[in-house]
Amino acid sequence: MEYVLETQELTKIYDGMPVVDSVTLRIGQGDIYGFVGKNGAGKTTFIRTVLGLTKPSGGSFSFFDGMELQQAGKKIGSLIESPALYRNMTARQNLELYCTALGVDKKYVDEILDIIKLKDTGKKKAKDFSLGMKQRLGIGMALIGDPELLILDEPINGLDPMGIVEIRELILEMKNRGKTVFISSHFLGELEKIATRYGIIASGRLVEEISAGELKKICTARTIIRTDDPQKAKRVIEAHLKTDAVEEGKDSVTINMPLEDIGELTNKLFTEGITVKGISNDDNSAEEYFIKRMEGK
Amino acid sequence: MGGLLKANLIQMKRSRAFIVCVIISLCFGIFMALLYSYAWQNNEVTIQTVTTLVTQYGMDTDIVDEAFGMLPKNNLWAYINILLSDGSIIYIAAVVVSSLAAAEYTSGTLKNLIARGYSRLGIFSAKLISLLIASYIIAFAYVAGGSVVGLILYGSTTTIDTDKMLTALMAYICLFAALGAMYFMIATICRRSGASIAVSIVVPLFIASVFSIMAMAWKDITDISQYWIINQIVAAQNYVLEGSAWIPFVCALGYFGLSCMVGYAVFSRQDIR
Numbered sequence: 213m214e215y216v217l218e219t220q221e222l223t224k225i226y227d228g229m230p231v232v233d234s235v236t237l238r239i240g241q242g243d244i245y246g247f248v249g250k251n252g253a254g255k256t257t258f259i260r261t262v263l264g265l266t267k268p269s270g271g272s273f274s275f276f277d278g279m280e281l282q283q284a285g286k287k288i289g290s291l292i293e294s295p296a297l298y299r300n301m302t303a304r305q306n307l308e309l310y311c312t313a314l315g316v317d318k319k320y321v322d323e324i325l326d327i328i329k330l331k332d333t334g335k336k337k338a339k340d341f342s343l344g345m346k347q348r349l350g351i352g353m354a355l356i357g358d359p360e361l362l363i364l365d366e367p368i369n370g371l372d373p374m375g376i377v378e379i380r381e382l383i384l385e386m387k388n389r390g391k392t393v394f395i396s397s398h399f400l401g402e403l404e405k406i407a408t409r410y411g412i413i414a415s416g417r418l419v420e421e422i423s424a425g426e427l428k429k430i431c432t433a434r435t436i437i438r439t440d441d442p443q444k445a446k447r448v449i450e451a452h453l454k455t456d457a458v459e460e461g462k463d464s465v466t467i468n469m470p471l472e473d474i475g476e477l478t479n480k481l482f483t484e485g486i487t488v489k490g491i492s493n494d495d496n497s498a499e500e501y502f503i504k505r506m507e508g509k
Numbered sequence: 510m511g512g513l514l515k516a517n518l519i520q521m522k523r524s525r526a527f528i529v530c531v532i533i534s535l536c537f538g539i540f541m542a543l544l545y546s547y548a549w550q551n552n553e554v555t556i557q558t559v560t561t562l563v564t565q566y567g568m569d570t571d572i573v574d575e576a577f578g579m580l581p582k583n584n585l586w587a588y589i590n591i592l593l594s595d596g597s598i599i600y601i602a603a604v605v606v607s608s609l610a611a612a613e614y615t616s617g618t619l620k621n622l623i624a625r626g627y628s629r630l631g632i633f634s635a636k637l638i639s640l641l642i643a644s645y646i647i648a649f650a651y652v653a654g655g656s657v658v659g660l661i662l663y664g665s666t667t668t669i670d671t672d673k674m675l676t677a678l679m680a681y682i683c684l685f686a687a688l689g690a691m692y693f694m695i696a697t698i699c700r701r702s703g704a705s706i707a708v709s710i711v712v713p714l715f716i717a718s719v720f721s722i723m724a725m726a727w728k729d730i731t732d733i734s735q736y737w738i739i740n741q742i743v744a745a746q747n748y749v750l751e752g753s754a755w756i757p758f759v760c761a762l763g764y765f766g767l768s769c770m771v772g773y774a775v776f777s778r779q780d781i782r
Contacts, residue, residue, distance in 0.1 A: 260780075260781075263620075263623070263624040264623050264624065264626070265620050265623055265624065265780065265781040265782070266780040266781070267778070281626045282626045282627075282628060283626065284626060285624070285625040285626015285627065286625060286626060288624065288625065288626070290621075290624045292620055292624065293617075293782075294617065295617075296616060296617030296618045296619075296620055296621050297616065297617075297618070298520065298523075298616060298618060299616060300523065300524070300525060301523060305523070309516050309519055309520060310516075310621065312512055312515050312516040312519060313512050313513050313515075313516035313622060314512060314625060315511075315512040353621060357625075363624075
């Protein structure tokens, strides 16, 4: 299979405003695709459009090498915004009812309860669940029918750190089982831990698609040099490297160069009489990169 | 669609609102039977009071004979007819259909089905069938409760022929299907349980009242107002007895078709949240 989801110029317009604007993307099998964007960037609308909850204003989309949603739907599990549950039913009853609706064998309910760690909730109704439990049950509903593609919209919203770890492990478990996961979130740090590919959306437009490998390359290529005289250091480095892409901080300069290639440069700084207090990787650079791209920079 | 229908029925069975409404219908049927019995015992006073009221509103006093004429016959069929046509059940059916239909919107579970590739037509049809079953269960509980007590109080003799009895019952079944479809259409438009219940109860009865008042003002309106679904339910047995059984059937078909078309047209274009 070449791809599990493909959109061509997908557009959704509300009141004359494009909320999703000509988005063209492809998600390959086995990817954990992180869909990144600020609140209101169009992430949820994009997901709602490809899942048939709202009609597109333009463009097209298909699943699994050309299948329409009606054919492919059984192979897609989703959690969109808040989990949709029958509040007056237990976790098991919710899953069983959904199995009945989808015509899926109920024998997998125990396995799913096990995966989402809700096996011991007994007769407790969904309305009495914590937010994390509801979120896990929502993911459990998405897992019914053993779907090949999981579409999760902000699955860690409102979760405590423990809940976030559990959801992350669950997603990685799905990847290990060969599933493709499309996950939208604005928790960039969390996405970085699991995503294999990213799509960055800003004001409805897909501004960039980048693989985790490419992102890592960009991020690890940034080095911070702490010094007494960042102004002089900037001048020396720019002259030495013949570039003007050196960022000057209060007591440091940041350059687009990997840490391992920095040796010759530090020698140059020493010879110019600049004291180097420390050298490190720019740990926040991935987040900064996303933020800049989301702001259209 | 089989799976969807089955899931809807399970959901209905587990709905507290539905169970409560079935119990209320049963009790209400029994209560009405006792009330009618008491009315019969005080027949003369009641008829006199109603005749006065009817005269005050400028209506034909034949209506009093039609309504109370059945009670003295002391038969079960007449009693079932009165229960079905008195309009009380309409309120309960409105609550049940509206709350069950709107529950999918408020819980958000509808999006789970659409996102799995189910056609909106399939989802709409399965929901409609389950809601019709729900409204029939409510009507049955009401009639069953009242009939058992009515049977004890009035006996089981019947004064009209079996064919007419069955035709009238069929007419009621069709009219209830049309009413259920109309409530479903309202719930599809409103999307919220509270709003759906309120609109389902108020609007049809409001229209019936407006028609009644207009009929008093302009005699020509009487011809139109009799085709309003609420008025059809009240008068269905009369059409059958008078040999115009096709009227309630055609009306039921019209309302059912129109409600389904409008309901589906709205549902198929809705953004589901």
